[in-house]
Amino acid sequence: MKGTRIRLCLAVLVAVLALPLCSFAFDGTVTFGAVAPLSGTNIMVGDFVKNGILLAQKHINERGGILGKELKIVFEDEVDNLQASVNAMTKVMNYPDVVAFFGSTYSAYCIAASPIVLQNKITMFAGGSSANIPKEKNPYVWQVRMTDDQSGLLMAKAATQIIGMKNPAILYIQESFGTGLMTQTVAALKNLGVEVKEQNLYAHNPDEKQFSPILTQIMNSDVDGLIGIDHQMPAAIISMQATAAGIDLPLLGSSSFASVVARETAKEAADGWMGVADWTPDVTTPAGKAFAESYREEYKGKPDSDMPAVTAYDSLILFAEACKIANTTTDKEAINNALQKIKAFPGAMSTYSYADNHCFSTSQFLTVNENSRAVLKDVVYTREP
């Protein structure tokens, strides 16, 4: 009798210990596609996207998958050029099981793939932020990030109302994102009464590393502030070269200037840059903080979370939500339509709500780089979530 009781206790003990080892009994699978630069010159962005997607997959599957089905991901490498990116997105769209996917982080490639998305009638979460993406009026293309026309407005407000610039110089990357955001910022500044002179607009080629000639001209002109619009690596180089040149103008940067790559590369040189950022790991909103901490936990030893990672993560979470709303994981059309019902959904990067231009984000962060951290100053909203 005693023996049986011991055995019973042991059995219960084993069962309890084994519980975590039993995964949920999933009732099938649902596949989500993801395109990222997994090789080539933009590989660091690709690593962030991959990490974000995998983290979202982990969280979703831990909570029982989507409608009881296990979430599977299929990745494709968009390398670093237009044709390869379009190839990757086309390939993902043509997988029989994929019902939605995360597209390129680069706006120009998203626009190039738009007609193919339309033909395939499949939901794409574009990773780019250009205001030209909604102009395609593609019912299947959605943006999680704030579009550049809104960012431009926020940048202009920060420049004039918080910093007080009256005659800024703008240094931007000659590329779809850069020229787009620059145009929007200049237009917004004009509406706020600040005219940016033609000669104070400095464009640079995408693979430029030599900013000293431009910085020389900026510093020797009569501008009272510098606005930087760029990708992560040039942002880092600009910060470093500007500091080395001894710039003492107020500095306002786009999202990348507050990014992990820029801060960890430029270190002290990145300090002092104010930013209108999509993301900072020091965010204080509950959903944001949860993401930032679980990312840090999951990817110990790797750099902190950055914008591409959060964008990918939130896209996948929104997809899961849309499936729940539509109560299906196979009807692509229903899932796409369900995205219209997203309202005040708390994501890591922002609170998401449907808008006619298919852009979900309602806010960005105002940050200041201090001691190599992007300190959150404020959350600025462009509309009611």
Place this chain on the structure above:
Amino acid sequence: MLQGLTILTQPIIFMQLTINGVAMGMIYALMAMGLILLIRAIGVMNFAQGELLMLGAFITWGLTYQVKLPLPLMIPAAMLCFALVGVIFMFLVYWPLRNNSYPTATVISTMGAAMAIREIATITWGSLPLVAAPLVKGVLRVGNMRIVQYQYLLTIVIGAILIFLVFMLFEKLYAGRIMQAAAQDKYAAELLGIPTILTTAATYIIVVTLASVGGFMIAPVFLVNVTLGSLQLRAFAGVVTGGFGSVKGAILGSLIIGLVESYSSAFTTTYKDAVVFLVLIVVLLFRPQGIFGELIADKA
């Protein structure tokens, strides 16, 4: 256009742009010198020159920050690595093709090597850009104005010293003259007992060292990353502008290209590439042998 001229004529800006241009020109000159040496020894352009510069930047970064060697130890260790790279590069890219009468094959081979070197660097050191501290921190000041970063000045000085040393090697030292002989006529040189394989290897080692030092100098300013290789196109422009067969020409041509690039930023920041290469085409049209080259018929 007019506005660009008004910018250029401001003395401070002009001086800063000039120093900047000369510093960049020095980097291009280091690569260009390597290119010329290879042309004279082998007869083809090396499309992996930029990648050699990049590899040099990575190797010196690795030795300083990963192996954590102090500067006096780092330099000889780096030289050793450069020599190794030079020999490997020669054996992979040049040696098997040395008797091939299809020069385009060697050119393509260097393109393949460029790709391979880029990927090896990415696999070994990862995708994020790496930071190298400048050898000399700080900025040269005159009164209250910051004129130029010390690192740029150091680049100019070290570049000039290296170029001078290589020049001395070829013009004055016996070893240099042997190498020139082997380059001009391999068959005759071998008849004279000159070991051409050694001279070719020595050439490659010098070329790799020159480019790698350029990478080392420029890394603190541009960050150590795989896109550093794109600088080689300017070096090509420098070689051709200055005059194809001439080492002096290559150096001066590169300096000119560096200056043109720097000054052109006063007029346009985005059409910079177009300006630099238009200058190249124009020079070639009016003086096909380059500015300092000799009128020697090109090898068909």
Place this chain on the structure above:
Amino acid sequence: MSEKNNSNQKIIVDLKDTSISAISIFKIVAITAAFIAFAVYTPKFTNAYSMMILNISLINFIAALGLSVMLGMGGQLSFAAVSFMGTGAYFVANLTNGRLGVAWEPVPVLVGAVLFSAVFAYICGSILFRLSGTYFTFATIGLVQVTWSVYLNYRPLCGGPDGVSGIPVIRFFGMSPRDYHDWFYVLLIFVLLAGFLVERIRRTRLGRSLASVRDNEIAAQTLGVNIYKTKVIAFTVAGALSGLAGGLYAMHNQFISSDIFTFDMATTYVIMAMLGGVNNTVGVFVGALLVTMLPEWLRPIQRYLKLTYGVGIIFLMIFMPMGLAGLGNMILKKFFRRKKGQKETLLTDEDETGGEV
């Protein structure tokens, strides 16, 4: 002078007659059979994605063919294919999508694009061929950089960094390709046209003049070949082919940007031509196919893809500088030589395994 030419032609014609040997017949039959099989069976076994990649490789073939005219037939390495692809592409884009206020029929515009690229190539060639050999190659690199810079920055005609989107597909008598499978057949027609054109040129005086310039410029000059004019005409033909490829690309992808017309892409075309056998049209076809499809086939080893590619190129140049076509020819010769001591009387143009370039 004309006597010399006549006797030249006579000799070459005689030699040509005797060169129709067993190998040539075998090659023609085999290639035609393979091509028909390719054209008929491929669309049955491929999905939309693979079809798209195949279509792109067909377009790349046309551009690489232009390059092989310059390099294989003429012995001049030119990187300028992408520049003229750009002119063709932007010409088509601007005149068919309505951004300049006009939206004309695609086919006439395509013809216009080819002509425009040809004229532009003629002008550039006239200027650039004042230089020779490696200087010329450098000048073409310069040309590529200049045009790339314009394509990236000039908003009015090139859309700046945003590129040009919304380009309509090709339309012939009211019919358009519905999907990539239909496009495949449309492109095959152009591929055949381009291939026949180049083969035709190879057998005309232009082709022979080019070959003589390639093999020995000074001797060619003594035979009365106008080197400068020959090279410029070849460059124009190459430019026209590249323009055609560019126009087709614009209509196939419906979006173009300066990203496609970079120096790196130019080197890819050179590799395509060299891989297949730079002087052999079928070789260039195979080369274009392989180089375009390889990154897709090798996706499993993603991270090591470019490394394998780079090392592969080095080995290719070491062991097979005349490309796959050269390898094929060598195998065929060995095979046929075993039969009855039949000797190959004269090397045709295609059989040359390199020689001085």
